[in-house]
Amino acid sequence: MFCSGCRCRAALWGCDVEALTSLAYGFSVAATPFNLMLALVGAALGTAIGALPGIGPINAIVLLLPFCFSLNLPPESALIMLAGLYYGSGYGGRISSILLNIPGDPGLAMTTIDGYPLAQQGRGAAALAISGIGSFIGGTLTVVLLTFLAVPLARLAVSFGPSEYVALMVMSFALLSTMGGGRMAKTWAAIAVGLLLAMVGIDGGSGVERFTFGSLELLGGIDFTTLTIGLFAVSEILVVVEGLRTGKVAEFSGGERLRTPEVIRCLPAMLRSTGIGFFAGILPGTGAAVASALAYTAEKRISDRGTFGKGDMRGLAAPETADNAAQTASMVPMLALGIPGSGTTAVLLGALLLYSITPGPLLFTQRPEIAWGLIASMYIGNVMLLVLNLPLVGLFARLLLVPYWILFPAILALSYAGVYAATNSAFELVLTTIIGVIAYGMRKLEVPLIPLLIAFVLERLLEDNLRRALSLSDGSPVILFTSPFAIVFWLLAALVVLLPLIAPRFRARVRDLSEGEES
Amino acid sequence: MAANATYDRALGLIFLVLGIGAMWHAQSLQVAFAADPIGPKPFPTIVGGVLALAGAALLIRPERMAWHPGSWSKVAAVAVASIVYPEVLIPIGFVPATSLLCLVLARALGGGWVQSIIASAITAAAIFALIDVLLGLPLPRGPLGV
Numbered sequence: 001m002f003c004s005g006c007r008c009r010a011a012l013w014g015c016d017v018e019a020l021t022s023l024a025y026g027f028s029v030a031a032t033p034f035n036l037m038l039a040l041v042g043a044a045l046g047t048a049i050g051a052l053p054g055i056g057p058i059n060a061i062v063l064l065l066p067f068c069f070s071l072n073l074p075p076e077s078a079l080i081m082l083a084g085l086y087y088g089s090g091y092g093g094r095i096s097s098i099l100l101n102i103p104g105d106p107g108l109a110m111t112t113i114d115g116y117p118l119a120q121q122g123r124g125a126a127a128l129a130i131s132g133i134g135s136f137i138g139g140t141l142t143v144v145l146l147t148f149l150a151v152p153l154a155r156l157a158v159s160f161g162p163s164e165y166v167a168l169m170v171m172s173f174a175l176l177s178t179m180g181g182g183r184m185a186k187t188w189a190a191i192a193v194g195l196l197l198a199m200v201g202i203d204g205g206s207g208v209e210r211f212t213f214g215s216l217e218l219l220g221g222i223d224f225t226t227l228t229i230g231l232f233a234v235s236e237i238l239v240v241v242e243g244l245r246t247g248k249v250a251e252f253s254g255g256e257r258l259r260t261p262e263v264i265r266c267l268p269a270m271l272r273s274t275g276i277g278f279f280a281g282i283l284p285g286t287g288a289a290v291a292s293a294l295a296y297t298a299e300k301r302i303s304d305r306g307t308f309g310k311g312d313m314r315g316l317a318a319p320e321t322a323d324n325a326a327q328t329a330s331m332v333p334m335l336a337l338g339i340p341g342s343g344t345t346a347v348l349l350g351a352l353l354l355y356s357i358t359p360g361p362l363l364f365t366q367r368p369e370i371a372w373g374l375i376a377s378m379y380i381g382n383v384m385l386l387v388l389n390l391p392l393v394g395l396f397a398r399l400l401l402v403p404y405w406i407l408f409p410a411i412l413a414l415s416y417a418g419v420y421a422a423t424n425s426a427f428e429l430v431l432t433t434i435i436g437v438i439a440y441g442m443r444k445l446e447v448p449l450i451p452l453l454i455a456f457v458l459e460r461l462l463e464d465n466l467r468r469a470l471s472l473s474d475g476s477p478v479i480l481f482t483s484p485f486a487i488v489f490w491l492l493a494a495l496v497v498l499l500p501l502i503a504p505r506f507r508a509r510v511r512d513l514s515e516g517e518e519s
Numbered sequence: 520m521a522a523n524a525t526y527d528r529a530l531g532l533i534f535l536v537l538g539i540g541a542m543w544h545a546q547s548l549q550v551a552f553a554a555d556p557i558g559p560k561p562f563p564t565i566v567g568g569v570l571a572l573a574g575a576a577l578l579i580r581p582e583r584m585a586w587h588p589g590s591w592s593k594v595a596a597v598a599v600a601s602i603v604y605p606e607v608l609i610p611i612g613f614v615p616a617t618s619l620l621c622l623v624l625a626r627a628l629g630g631g632w633v634q635s636i637i638a639s640a641i642t643a644a645a646i647f648a649l650i651d652v653l654l655g656l657p658l659p660r661g662p663l664g665v
Binding site: 071189195196208240404413414421447 | 584597629
């Protein structure tokens with residue numbers, strides 16, 4: 001572990017003690033009755049929404065973000081609830097993957113491979129239990145790593161100037177374009193569209209109107225809730241209306257329960273997958289989809305005796321564990337650098353920006369109640385979810401039996417009510433629909449939406465840093481390439497973009513791995 | 520439907536036009552005063568350039584992709600209902616407007632007429648009760664007061 005300022009062992013040990021005291025402080029924030037209740041509400045609602053067919057973590061958060069904001073919750077409480085929703089929906093998402101064969105999220109695509117056969121063999125309850133345990137182990141071990149890694153990383157990032165930040169963000173985009181799945185040109189186009197959408201409105205530096213086309217309503221820019229509800233909720237509903245997605249709910253009650261030897265047999269797979277998930281998760285652009293695919297492939301290579309794909313517990317435990325580990329690990333760059341690596345962390349970051357809180361390395365020192373409260377709430381949330389999920393999973397699974405014509409109108413109505421509550425404007429509702437229809441078209445044309453969202457959230461930070469760097473040098477772009485860190489980031493960015501062009505086989509493999517990345 | 524490259528070409532063309540449009544718009548910005556020597560122009564110019572390049576790449580090297588057509592008419596019906604919804608929301612109030620929107624969506628998802636009407640009215644009323652009454656976030660109340 002690298003720790004700036006203290007390189008000897010004793011000092012390094014000192015850092016760890018510091019992490020523990022900070023964590024204790026975090027628990028004092030997260031464990032107030034009010035915040036505990038919000039975490040529980042978030043986790044339960046997240047599981048319920050995540051369990052709905054085709055609805056993934058990002059939809060769950062997006063749907064409830066406007067309410068958190070309009071209710072004027074303190075930022076740490078809002079974030080604790082949203083984070084509860086985030087991992088709750090991860091737990092819930094496996095229900096529709098296993099019982100219905102419909103993954104709500106690209107990260108869950110691998111879960112269906114062994115999960116659905118298990119459900120068809122009448123072991124749906126056992127499959128849900130093992131994936132719950134896997135999710136718990138992956139999530140919890142990763143929070144422990146996060147506790148000790150976030151601050152050293154943030155300390156390192158404090159020394160970053162504007163040019164390092166510009167290079168770091170360009171590198172994130174480059175990673176997103178190669179590792180995120182989808183065609184590189186389409187990902188870059190999505191990033192550019194996201195950046196342009198964020199520029200709409202009055203430019204802070206000069207007071208000039210950009211891309212408003214004379215519209216008064218657009219002067220303040222595109223509202224974050226409007227964008228996210230349009231991109232994810234409305235477009236999702238249009239995809240459902242199109243009616244190409246059908247499935248039959250497998251039986252989940254009865255059947256042989258999960259036995260202890262089965263859990264023990266899965267443990268090595270879970271530990272390996274936690275490692276894979278963690279490393280995939282902290283890189284920007286890779287995230288849960290790549291993590292679960294890598295973990296499944298690795299586990300298949302290690303332990304397959306012809307049983308994988310036909311309902312092997314380990315084939316289910318591996319991607320589930322990696323998925324949750326990556327979800328949690330993607331909080332590391334979000335908290336320590338202020339740069340989100342996944343769509344969901346981009347929404348959390350956007351939520352912080354709504355509160356006028358600039359995330360980044362200084363968050364740990366300036367707003368410790370937010371940073372450490374959130375980290376502590378992840379420990380609590382994981383335990384809550386395991387306790388909530390093992391006995392109540394049948395109840396959540398029953399949601400799959402609710403007919404679409406009741407479920408989706410309610411989601412659409414809730415989406416519009418949310419946008420209205422957050423903005424008090426009918427114009428924003430029109431904009432939401434327009435964005436939703438365009439996003440639906442983009443999904444049909446395989447243009448990824450997550451890079452668009454990440455770019456939208458990062459625009460301000462990127463442009464501000466670019467302009468700050470260039471004004472330091474009086475307009476000479478050379479300043480962007482002078483510091484050692486910046487050079488490393490630029491080189492990595494160039495490597496990541498050029499490697500697939502030079503070696504098409506590498507590109508093909510990455511695309512196979514992240515198959516299904518779309519929402 | 521067979522895979523074909525037209526979709527990628529059309530998409531590439533749209534991105535190319537949008538990218539050039541963004542660059543052109545950036546050049547037209549009149550800066551009276553800027554806090555920094557760089558101003559608001561270069562960034563949209565660069566980003567517009569990236570978009571145009573990505574569009575050109577798609578146009579030159581399109582990939583064949585299959586378009587899976589679903590129920591177009593249903594998608595269109597829901598999209599139109601969603602566009603109309605904000606226009607009627609304030610005049611007639613949240614509950615009536617939302618009931619109508621939900622009705623269109625419920626019918627598009629295969630609910631029967633009677634089922635859909637009942638479910639839509641209950642959904643709209645329940646969400647109003649939850650958001651407006653319980654959470655205290657005001658939603659538009661039309662002539663009926665809901």
